[in-house]
Amino acid sequence: MGRTNGTTKLTAAMAFAFCATLIIMLPQVSAKRFIVGGSMGWTTNVNYTLWAANQTFYFGDWLFFVYDRNQNDVQEVNKTNYETCNAEHPIHNYTTGAGRDVVELNVSHDRYFISSKGSCYGGMKLHVHLTPLPPPPQAAPLKSHSSRFTVLRSQLVIPAVVAIAALWDSLLLRV
Numbered sequence: 001m002g003r004t005n006g007t008t009k010l011t012a013a014m015a016f017a018f019c020a021t022l023i024i025m026l027p028q029v030s031a032k033r034f035i036v037g038g039s040m041g042w043t044t045n046v047n048y049t050l051w052a053a054n055q056t057f058y059f060g061d062w063l064f065f066v067y068d069r070n071q072n073d074v075q076e077v078n079k080t081n082y083e084t085c086n087a088e089h090p091i092h093n094y095t096t097g098a099g100r101d102v103v104e105l106n107v108s109h110d111r112y113f114i115s116s117k118g119s120c121y122g123g124m125k126l127h128v129h130l131t132p133l134p135p136p137p138q139a140a141p142l143k144s145h146s147s148r149f150t151v152l153r154s155q156l157v158i159p160a161v162v163a164i165a166a167l168w169d170s171l172l173l174r175v
C-alpha cells in the first residue's frame with residue numbers, strides 16, 4: 001500500500017516535471033518593454049523623435065509611459081493629428097489616471113502618441129515604427145538600453161506585464 005502510494009506520488013511528480021519541461025520548451029517570443037523616454041520618462045523637454053530613433057521596436061513589444069498624471073496624458077492619434085498636435089480625435093485614450101500607462105505594440109502599422117495637455121508642440125509626441133523582421137540575434141543587444149526579457153506568448157504576457165507594472169514604483173524612476 002505504502003509502496004503503491006509512493007509510486008503514485010513519484011509518477012505524479014514525474015508527470016508534473018514532464019509538463020513543466022514541455023511548457024518551458026514551447027516556442028518563446030522575446031518581447032521588450034520600453035520605458036518611453038528612458039530614465040526621463042514621458043515629459044516635456046525630451047525629443048522623442050531622437051529617443052525613438054535609438055530604439056528598435058518589434059511587433060509584440062510594450063511601451064510603458066511613466067509621467068506626472070497632473071501634467072500629462074497619453075493619447076494615440078493618427079499621423080495627421082500627430083503632426084499638428086491635434087488631440088481632439090484620439091484613436092485611443094490610454095490615460096488610466098495613475099501616470100503609468102501600458103501600450104502593447106500588437107498591430108503592425110505605425111503608431112502615434114501625443115500628450116493632449118499642450119506639451120505636444122514642444123516635442124512631447126512619439127512616432128513608433130515597427131521593424132518588420134524578427135530581431136537578428138546579434139543586432140538586438142547592440143541597440144538595447146533596457147533589458148529585453150523573454151516571456152511566453154499569450155497567457156504569461158499579461159501577468160508578466162501586470163507584475164512589472166506593480167514593481168514600477170520600487171524599481172524605476174519616480175516622477
Ligand SMILES: *[C@@H]1O[C@H](CO)[C@@H](O)[C@H](O)[C@H]1NC(C)=O
Pocket residue numbers: 050051054
Ligand atoms: C542613443 O544611444 C547612444 C548610445 O547608447 C547614446 O549615447 C545616446 O545618448 C542615445 N541618444 C538618445 C537620444 O537617447
Ligand SMILES: *[C@@H]1O[C@H](CO)[C@@H](O)[C@H](O)[C@H]1NC(C)=O
Pocket residue numbers: 078079080081089
Ligand atoms: C486623421 O483624422 C482626421 C480627423 O480627426 C482626418 O481628417 C485625417 O484625414 C486623418 N488622417 C489620416 C492620415 O488618417
Ligand SMILES: *[C@@H]1O[C@H](CO)[C@@H](O)[C@H](O)[C@H]1NC(C)=O
Pocket residue numbers: 073093094095096097116
Ligand atoms: C482619457 O481617459 C481618462 C480616464 O478615463 C479621462 O480622465 C480623461 O479625461 C480622458 N482624456 C481625454 C482627452 O479624453
Ligand SMILES: *[C@@H]1O[C@H](CO)[C@@H](O)[C@H](O)[C@H]1NC(C)=O
Pocket residue numbers: 103104106107
Ligand atoms: C491590442 O491590445 C489591446 C490591449 O492591450 C487590445 O485591446 C486590442 O484589442 C489588441 N489589438 C489586437 C489587434 O490584437
Ligand SMILES: *[C@@H]1O[C@H](CO)[C@@H](O)[C@H](O)[C@H]1NC(C)=O
Pocket residue numbers: 047048049050121122123
Ligand atoms: C527633434 O530632433 C530632430 C532631429 O534633430 C529635429 O528634426 C526635431 O525638430 C526635434 N524636435 C523638436 C520638437 O525639437
